[in-house]
Amino acid sequence: MTQASERPPPRPTPQGGWGEGLAAYETASEKRNFGGKLSDWLINNPGSFLTLLFIPPTLWLGLIYIGSLLLFLGHAFFSIDEFAGTIIYEPTWSTIVQLFQPANFDIILRTLVMATAVTIASAIIAYPFAYFAARYAKGKWKAVFYLLVMLPLWSSYLVKVYSWKLLLSQEGIIPSVLKYLHLTPLLEAFLQLPVIGGNSLSTSYFGTFIVFVYIWLPYMILPTQAALERVPLNLLEASSDLGAWPSQTLLHVTWPLALPGLIAGSIFTFSLTLGDYIVPQVVGSSTLYIGNAVYLQQGTAGNLPLAAAFTFVPIIIMLIYLSIAKRMGAFNAL
């Protein structure tokens, strides 16, 4: 922020920039209107120019976004008066400690398990798709494949959730089709399964899981495909020329090179699942996830400190996740 004005960047960098060609330019400038003079001044003071450019966006995000964020997160270190329902503005760890109460800790664990499951399933579905798009789609088809992933990615989140309500609800499409195929007993047997089952698909853990996978899958496909595109063909040929089976090439050549892409994709699937509160509300067994807990605590429960404490969980998990991902080279794959 202020660093921009205190330490102006070295002006004419070898790569070029706004101050480029300064010498020739200065001799050429004799008659200059106001705009010219202003631009002269800006070019001669690149530090001030950059600062001017910087101030509005930095203020916006710094004050409105970061400011609100810190203000909100700070509440985690206050507590709430159980009876009056008002916030006691005295620093305390008690709210953070509450996260480790069994009821709250269960929510965190459940969310982590769900995010992990969604990430793994997305990777399993995304990999063959990305491999096909990177290796076998040529020319025009490459663009088509790209669009076929881009469009669902950018389609309305809410509409996507809604579409699964149509699919999973009791009189919805999947149960109807299964009934038509006389496979309803199969569905019932599936719903009898412990943990993932439930009364109906739309009120089961499996329902929540499948909707999460559906919504975040494109975020996994794109970086995986990008990583696979960068695998040089001659590397694969060398591998097979040297006598490797296709499966060996896949395991020892393609897979390690695709891994950073998969990890980059997993950042999205993991983070987005951690913070979501709408999918479990619409499709699921009405158990709580971190997002729901935050939503409830700040809303109906009016417990802003606990909401803030819960918010720390995805932030800290993602910081750890990102540092691991960075070490595995995922950022170069983005």
Add this chain to the structure above:
Amino acid sequence: MRSETPRPPILLSLATLAALLFIHVPLLLIIVYAFSADVSFQFPPSGFTTNWFVVAFGRADLWKAIGLSLRVASIATMIALLLGTMAAAALWKSRFFGRDYISLMFVLPIALPGIITGIALRSAFNLMDIPFSIWTIMLGHATFCIVVVFNNALARFRRISGSMIEASMDLGADGFQTFRYVVLPQIASALLAGGMLAFALSFDEVIVTVFTSGLENKTLPIWIYEQLFKPRERPITNVAAVIVMLVTIIPVLAAYFLTRDGEHTAGAGK
């Protein structure tokens, strides 16, 4: 090198096809349902009708929601275009202490889950006694729209060759002229694309909006969101869903075609 691409293994093709169907069928079903003659989710529909579109277009509350969404998305996009481009221009060539932290700040609103942005803004509005209005919604949307424009603009700025700017300056153009005639034409399509993506993002945003809209101001996604929990008007909801799909997909397609040829920007070869 082998000149021909070998045929894909059959299992791979099947897995690809399955994934394609998985990500596209649900969205296509929404369209089918918008034309379904039934009031329930019954499948297969007993008949097809365009009647629900007529009914939906006669609804004042739906029009109000569409109007609010359009206004919010337009204002948020304008702010994002201005601030996002400024930030990208400033970060493009500069090197200073803390630069990495500043660039992190410009991606944080998208990197962190939306609920965090939403709640943080809401509690700030509450603490400062700011009443919810179209401006509080817009404030939240602009925050993540800036990120989209910033990323698009920065990616394009990086491809502009420094030698073109040098040449312009050497030939006597001042900084503004260089910006107007050399830099702007090269970044214009990226800005347009960024703006369109920002618009699409804002138009269908719900996660942050839930926290910043209050009870009075219903954007179209908020209208649909409420229908998810008390589904009284399923046919109208289907139509609203199709409208959201169209309004978001058209700008996204346009943005794709605008940036598709970006790699061939003049001078990019250096």
